Structures are given as structure tokens and as C-alpha cells.
Amino acid sequence: MNPEHLLQPVMRWVATMNWVSDRNQDQMAYAAALQEFETYQRFSRLLLSPENHKINGFVHINNQGQPDVSVRRADWNSWAQPGDSNRKCVRCYKQFSEAEPDGECRFHRHGKDCCGNPTPCTTATAHVHNKTCMSEIGKFIKTPRSSGQFDGRSYKVFGIDTEMVYTEYGMEAARATVVDVHGSLVANFFIKPTGRILDLNTRYSGVTEGFLDIAVSLEEAHRILFHHINENTILVGHHLSNDLKVLKLIHTNVVDTAVLFESRGRYQSLKVLAKRHLHKEIHNEVGGHDSTEDASTCIELVIKCFLR
Numbered sequence: 001m002n003p004e005h006l007l008q009p010v011m012r013w014v015a016t017m018n019w020v021s022d023r024n025q026d027q028m029a030y031a032a033a034l035q036e037f038e039t040y041q042r043f044s045r046l047l048l049s050p051e052n053h054k055i056n057g058f059v060h061i062n063n064q065g066q067p068d069v070s071v072r073r074a075d076w077n078s079w080a081q082p083g084d085s086n087r088k089c090v091r092c093y094k095q096f097s098e099a100e101p102d103g104e105c106r107f108h109r110h111g112k113d114c115c116g117n118p119t120p121c122t123t124a125t126a127h128v129h130n131k132t133c134m135s136e137i138g139k140f141i142k143t144p145r146s147s148g149q150f151d152g153r154s155y156k157v158f159g160i161d162t163e164m165v166y167t168e169y170g171m172e173a174a175r176a177t178v179v180d181v182h183g184s185l186v187a188n189f190f191i192k193p194t195g196r197i198l199d200l201n202t203r204y205s206g207v208t209e210g211f212l213d214i215a216v217s218l219e220e221a222h223r224i225l226f227h228h229i230n231e232n233t234i235l236v237g238h239h240l241s242n243d244l245k246v247l248k249l250i251h252t253n254v255v256d257t258a259v260l261f262e263s264r265g266r267y268q269s270l271k272v273l274a275k276r277h278l279h280k281e282i283h284n285e286v287g288g289h290d291s292t293e294d295a296s297t298c299i300e301l302v303i304k305c306f307l308r
């Protein structure tokens, strides 16, 4: 999609605002629309190319018109072949079958920087993994088409972050947050996972007991997201393929800070990038990640390092 072609409809859209009788208001609306469009254009220069979108593990539509994923970077974007039920516990590294996660899992709750004891300090009654079965790809849906030239979603740029919990099916979305380019909240809600929850992963997810009471289904989550996002919307995130994977969404217009800051084939964590470029400490709270902070940090990084 060439953003230059979008300017005409924006102008026409602004021209329809003749219901605004006050000339000043008219000019303000015009200036705001123009600024929004300029922001969109600037971010669009950083969009992942279709090839990079594929290489970086995003689910995409292949030449046969089917949802597909390239597993070249399976190391961090893990998928399991259909029929392969072997899983490795990400906490205690034991092998187990996806159908039978129950069993004693002994591990260090805080990984490398835990208690320092040689014997694991935490015991759980089930193992957890982070693989998604490739057969799930059939359930992925594309973000909606533009409803026409006055569809405001087509000129938006949003930061997005998803927090995940471990269930019997691997990692599932438990919370999604969308912010605009100024870091203001656009949408923020909890999502009900489909599988039995095995670990809330609070240290990383920030999700705590009781979230299910206010969580919506994934279908409802899509409805909320599609109120703001269509296929032209630019989504900015860090390892965004992971977020879109758990949201079961196919979206092409993405700016990925993990890819933008990749150096010599190595990705940097959002925490490291925030500290280095924004002199900001994130992911320090005992309460886990704050998805609002993560989403706006991605936007800030792009503006500071690529659009100034």
C-alpha cells in the first residue's frame, strides 16, 4: 500500500467537515487530520517489508491464499508440528506430553536471579510450555478491510502489547493494550484463555488472580480491537509476531522495534532498549510487565531513534 494515495481521501474527508460552522474549529480539525496523516506517513517508512514480515515469524497469507508461518526463527517464535505432542517444560526443562501436563514441576520462580539455592525453591503441580500447534493457524483471522475512504482507522498508528499466561495449550493472551502515538490509552482489557490456566506468569505478565472475572472472550477482544484497527492501521510493537500470534490475528502493516534495533542477528530486549535510548527503567516492578508502559515505550523508541 502506498501512503501517498491516502492523502486525497484525507483531504476529501476534511472537506466534508462543513458542519463545523466556526472557521477556527474548521481549521483546527483540518490541522489535526493533517498531522495524523503526516504521522502515519512517517511511520509507514519503517514498515516491515512483506519478505521481512515472513522471515520474522508473522503469520501471513501465502501464495495459495492460506494462512501460513515460516518457522525459520522458531527459537523465539515457537510452533509445534501438528501431531507432535512432545513439549519441554520452560520452568524445569522436563519433557512431557501436551495432553498430560500434570506432574511435579520444581523450579526457581525468578530464574537465574532467584534465591541462589541449588535446590529449586518452587514446586507446581503441572509443567508449562510455550509452543503453539501449527494447526491453530487455521483459526487466525485478518484485520478487517477499510470500509471506504472515510474510514478513520486507515490513518492511525498504535502501539500494542499483549500479556500472556501459561495454559495447557502453551501461552495464551490474557491482556491486550493499545495506545496512540502520544501514549494515551485507546483500549485495555483482559482476555479469557481457552485452555486450563497452569501459571499466571505474574512476574512477566502482571496478570493476577481474579482477572477472569473481568475478562472477555477472544472473539469479543477482536471486536474491540477492530473498532480501532483495520488492515491499513500501523501497529507498533516489540516482537509483535508473538502478540499477534496469541491474539490469532494476521496483520501486515507492522513496525517492530525488535527488528528495527536488531544488530548482527541479535535482538535486544525492550528493557535494554528503553534503558539505553530512553534512559527509562521498565520491567522492574515486582508486579510484572505493564502492557501500557510496554506499548508506549515502543512508540517512544521509534520516534526518538528513527523519526527525529
Ligand SMILES: [Zn+2]
Residues within 6 Å of the ligand: 107, 108, 109, 110, 114, 115, 116, 117, 120, 121, 122
Ligand atoms: Zn529460587
Ligand SMILES: [Zn+2]
Residues within 6 Å of the ligand: 089, 090, 091, 092, 093, 094, 104, 105, 106, 126, 127, 128
Ligand atoms: Zn516443569
Ligand SMILES: [Zn+2]
Residues within 6 Å of the ligand: 161, 162, 163, 289, 290, 291, 294
Ligand atoms: Zn509486555
